[in-house]
Amino acid sequence: MEEKKFDIKTVIGYALIFGLIIFWFYKNQPTPEELEAQEKAKQEQVEAEKKAKEDKQTLVTPPEDYAPAANLDSLGLIQLKNKLGILAYSETLATGKNETVVETDVFKLTFNHRGGYLSEVKLKQFVDYDSVPIYIIKDNNAVFNLDFGTTDSRIINTKERYFQPTVSKNGENTIVSMKFKVTENKFLEYRYELKPDDYMIDFSVKSQGLNDVINSSQTINLDWKLKGYRHAKSISYENRYTDVHYEYEGGKTDYTGARDGEEVLEDVTWIGYKQHFFSSVLLTDNAFKTATITTENLVEDEEIDTVYTKMFASKIPLELKGGEINESMDWYIGPNDFNILNAYDRNLDEIVPFGWGIFGWINRYVFMPLFGFLGGFMPYGIAIVVMTILVKILLSFVQYKQFLSQAKMKILKPELDAIREKHKDNKMKAQQETMALQTKAGASPLAGCLPALIQLPVFYALFQFFPSAFDLRQKSFLWAEDLSSYDTIAELPFHIPFYGSHVSLFPILASIAIFFYMRLTTGQNMQSQPQQEGMPDMAKMMKYMMYFSPIMMLFFFNNYASGLSLYYFISNLISIGIILVIKNYILDEDKIHAQIQENKKKPKKQNKFQTKMKQMMEQAEQQKQLQQKKKK
Template identity: 40%
Template sequence: MQKNNGLDKNQLISFVIFSAILMAFMFYFQNKQSDEKQVADAKAKTEQKVASKTIANNINATVNAAAIKNVTVKNKELTLEFASLGGQLSSVEINQYKAYNAKTDKHDLPLYLIEKNNSSYGFQFKDKTGKTFNTKDLVFVPSVKDNTVTMTAQVSGATIQYVYQLLDNYTLDFNVKTQGLSSTVTDEKADFHWNYTVRGMEKGRSQEQTHSEFNYAFDNYGSTDYDTNGFEEPEETLNWLAVKQQFFASIIESTNGFTHAKGTQETIEKGEFLKKFNFDGQVKLAGNELNQNFKWYFLPLDLPLLKTFEGKEFDSILPLGWSFIGTLNRIFFVPVYNWLSDWGIAAGWVIFLMTIATKLILSPVMFKQHKLSAMMKVVKPEIEEVTEKFKGQENAMKRQQATMEIYRKAGINQMAGCLPALVQIPIFYALFRFFPNMIDLRGKGFWFANDLTAYDDLIKLPFHIPLIGEHISIFAVACTIVVLIYTIMTSGQMQQPQQEGMPDMRIIMYIFPITFFFFLNTSSSGLSWYYFVSNALNILIILAIKYWILDEKKIHAQIQQNKSKAPKPEGKFQKRMREMMEKAQEQQKMQEEQRKKMNKK
């Protein structure tokens, strides 16, 4: 009886060929099967070993397209699609809003925050060999029940599960669970990576790019910050991170927070996308397992809506301005706009009424300013006489002192003219923040402007002009004209430069409205309309004061009467100014003496 020493050469060759054919046969049909059968089929263990080795080397070049499945859930507010590759969101549509369509010049396109692979996120782990693998490289098996999507993936004997639940109020609960991960990883943390390229959804690329930025909360929601370039927070724990666009925000919140957070931004000059955002943060593992709750929010930046998320500080994402500026918008301009809008008035007329309301509130201060302008006009001949008498740079101090003496005898307080200007600076900046960020104005047209949050471009240019672009805004032109008229009317009482070499302030004041046009031409047409109405009202107020309220002859008589009286004692401010001028005059004399000595040498 022949002893069996095992397989002979022919049997070995036949076995190898048969095994190769069998493996190829199995591989082919496994790729044809669904993900559910791959998990259930015992033969998939061989593939999982190959996949885990591939993932451990952070390579995903051969993902089978047939294994990728997308599932969709929706409610009144959001329509969400999830991809089995990475188990992540592949599409986010906000149902009740539309995106801008350049072809129709209207907001009539579906509004997608995420679509066409512009967003990718996942958790990166380090295994015991020191190699890394990322969940966005894994193929998850999806299952859907009502508005809950469960994504399950296997890697190196561990199970990773994402449980998404679509809630009301633009919220998506995102629960991450792992089992058996502790046998694969040794690190006590996982890295969360989010790469997000935002697309343009509004009219006016430069304005939308300017308003696209990072926002985040830290210090247990006690502090918030924003960043337009990039940030790094090595010591703070971020409660949530938002990528904000002009009117919408995508937010990821972590129950336990993100540590060692870092964000970078890159502007895209052309095309449908505006900016690239990259965020990296760490989350802690408990027992080398990741079992944490996260939440996604895809929000329109509507102030009343943002305030419904109590304790989250989401309203800080809306850039209405810091400190007093933001308070002014929140307690006055936004409530007044909403109140007037409730009357059913067109948005442009709401802005018109807002302008009148603001003027009425400022009327006492504005009246003082215009009265001061009238009084300055009355004493202008005497100021010119002093200027003629004390010519030359060597008489600059005497000229200034004589001018202040005229003002003092006439009872004119120059500082009173500064107050209206100081009051209007925060109002201007508040409105600069209000109009391009008020979502209720988005898509609202008025006359030739189709959207009051963007520029009007009824006049289109066939070529690009630096600082202007390819259009001319009618609202910007109209605003520039009335500001120029107002400047001419109010600059008549301004003095000529009292020192040689000093510029004529009137020329600078005339140039300002023209340069202001370049700013307004690409800004919100609502802002231009507001300032057109505001300055037109200023002109009417000046004319009313001049012809019906103030009597220049009476003012002149009052000034002459004040001159005949004993001069009032110097006030603290006047005394300080006089002392400063005397000190400056002494320093000037000393410099001249030193210069003479140097010339003699």
């Protein structure tokens, strides 16, 4: 047998092969990043197996109409702990749609199963300026969310959770129950009760069996947000009347106005998001201790066809009762019709901005009933004309008193000018004799101002009334398609600042009527004013006002409701007619002059105010004389 010999070449060959293998493993070993990725993949696999195991232990079967669970990873599992361990709600078996639709005489409501809130509210009896149905809620413009902590240190946002819907009947009423279930007997419920032909929804938020799940040491917040849709032709006009109204402290009401801002309220019983002619109001049986409301204007450029007007938001801390959530509320979603709102006897009629104090009183108890009566048997445009005529006839005695006072001052003007010329170096003396002459003659500049002041409450009340009258909405008259919006006789190819890109005829007619009315009244005032230093400048200013006021009216009202411009046009036409009748057929300047002379002969007893004024003027004159003597 041949003896094997030690072969150095073989050894070297094996050594080289072994070295190459070592070098290959060294070059191809995983990087730290790759090692971390492998470890993460293993961990995810373990968690997936654990999750699958938990899904088999699901305690509640999802409703049949839930969405497929393809988005399970993005939604996650609803997991809460209690004394018995993990309670899980899985979406893996869910199939079908994600919404429930219910209709009444006035609503078409869509409830989204995710969040349990209304995802769409259509008011069936109304359309907007472009004949599109009125939607208060649509395309995710609203949020209703409860956020609360759990005993296992989780934060639950109900807007992200799925609710199980149930629709039932209670007589003629429809009940929609949306339950976010932990088990069959443990859940959070939104309950909506809808009545036929009623815009008020009975609404409640209640929990059952969650006292050992909800962390009572953390605040439970109700977040309610809404982006108001544009419904009117003029978004700037609509935005002017879009704001938040609320009731607090036992029946007091207030509103934010059109400004942006944030307010902290106390003892709030209702909060209303008002969008000029429509509102969404959340009412509570037991006042919220605090609420933070914010408003934000979403109209950056009024020339652009904007979709939204304002963003409203409310944050309301809720209190637990026995460890559970139990809030009984109501929800009004509907028109700002004074009669509808007033019928609920919840102070909701305060949403209609009739004005404060005497202005609101005049609108509520005079103009509202009168306009409702007239509109019951005649077109609303004719009703505006008739109401304007009645108001002007009622106030005609005021204009008569005003014009009579101006006529007396005009007759006395030569004598008053003579007094001022006589005492041109002693203004105090001239003023004393002027007052004495006016008192004897029974004429006073104040007598012409007081009637004008009497008309101001009526003027302002009607200014508030017409933009707030829901009955005028989409009612046509002559060329105006909608008396609650501006009328258009021409569209401009460009935008004029403060005016717009359209031409409205009613403001033009109202401006012309104001010009002629001011020409009559300003001319009478200028003739009745005595000549004095600075009078030429005063006369120029009054002339400027005669032209400036109609121009201001033209620009200011071009985007306002045509019903308001119609009122001012008719009102000024009637005023012109009354003045011409008084001037040409009622007042006789010769008779007035004769009466003044008779009054001057009679001893005139001064009232307390006149006596006091005379004493003050005499004292001032004496002090002036003493100062002049000291200087000498």
